[in-house]
Amino acid sequence: MKSAGGRPAQGEPVIDRAFMILGAFQGTRRILSMSEITRLTGIPKATTWRLVGQLAKWGALEKADDGRYVIGVRMWELASLAPRGHGVRAIALPHLEDLYAATGHHVILAIRDGSEAVMVDRLSSPQAPEVAYRVGGRMPLRSTAVGRVLLAHCPLAEANAILASAQDSEAGGDTLDEAEMRQVLAHVKRTGFSVVRRTLPSRTLSVAAAIKDANGAVAAALSVVIPEGAAAPQALWPAVGTAARTISRSLGYSSPSSPGYVPEFRL
The missing domain is CATH 1.10.10.10 (Winged helix-like DNA-binding domain superfamily/Winged helix DNA-binding domain)
Structure with a gap:
């Protein structure tokens, strides 16, 4: 002004x-x-x-x-008053705990804030692999599993602006050009999941799914991060997908048909 x-x-x-x-x-x-x-x-x-x-x-x-x-x-x-962060976390926490008990590794909850994701919660065991991000910290959208879920479902104009911007300068993740990333995001949106493998700070596999609110908009993303080789993505998807759908229903989301198991894991 x-x-x-x-x-x-x-x-x-x-x-x-x-x-x-x-x-x-x-x-x-x-x-x-x-x-x-x-x-x-x-x-x-x-x-x-x-x-x-x-x-x-x-x-x-x-x-x-x-x-x-x-x-x-x-x-x-x-910060605890922010409904997009704390509100979703409060509803999701019991289901995060169940997913953590089932997997024994990192369980991450994140929301989108502009061109980045913000981790609002993470449950971890002492044996879980080292990861690059902390609760309250910001995460890139293009090189993390939760980030790709959030980016795949954000408004088209915002997604285009993010994809046209400079790539994240981050070690350990895959580097895709704009055309390749658009293909990945289309796959994420079509199948409902995202799979990302990283080499730093440790070799990990992450599988993420979207959490939807009462209006059907993606409110957050949920992921499990395990050591590379500990399990195949197919083994994690049923638990991650079920948790995401359960949290979505708790947020008021109602789908006429719940997506079933998706066997296609090409990423």
Whole structure:
């Protein structure tokens, strides 16, 4: 928004800078000093001190024993109010636990946020293989099983924009050009499942399915991640598909005919 003089409305830069400070914290940067925040955001030191103090007073940041800062519990409290994340998670959790008990490996629940997926929950055993993403972290759409499910079912204009953008620079996943990815997504949409094999941070196989809401829109994606070679995709699909359909029904989705077992696993 602009004021009458054409300059940004009063207060807008402060809000932007506050978000920049919060955005400086990531999965690999969970604790930051004041100087690190200043360097990462490019905000003048005096302004950083003032805004960090205000954010800490409100509870968005907390000061650690060594004087550095971490994200505050107040942010988690706010995030828990998001219906697309926490709401779906609350309904899905019992079914995630059943799927975890049946497989003994990672069970992942994710939603789409723009051009990325966000992991809203993950159940894991100590023996499960290492994976690249954490709860609350962002995941690429094109190189993860849950991401491909979400991308295959997102509005066409948004899917086209995502596919036309630069590819994810991520090690360990397959690299497909736009035409190849469109074929994969068509297969995902037709069969109802996505299969992705990765080599980093460990060799894994992931099978994902879509979760639909009362309007029939895809609200989330569910996947199981196991060590490569531990089982064939065909062995995982019945459990993953059943869990996804059960959660969908709990969200109010009603389908005239439930899809059965899909034998075609070409990916």
